[in-house]
Amino acid sequence: MRNREATLKKLDSIDSGLNQINLYLNQGNREACYNAVEALREQLEQAKLYIESEPITGDELNRI
DSSP states (O other), rough: OHHHHHHHHHHHHHHHHHHHHHHHHTOOOOOHHHHHHHHHHHHHHHHHHHTTOOOOOOOHHHHO
8 A cells, every 4th residue: 555654644643633522522612623523524535535546456346
């Protein structure tokens, strides 16, 4: 996988964002939660782009 490091880094960032949301929820900070959720959605889209840019292997073609 060409983008393995970038994808793993992005997933770590998403995990960190989820921890932030948990903190904001405990603090009762709704606005910060909304902002964090929006940032996580953007990061998920970037991770999807990384994965979609990878070439499809023969094994994957057989499963489609």
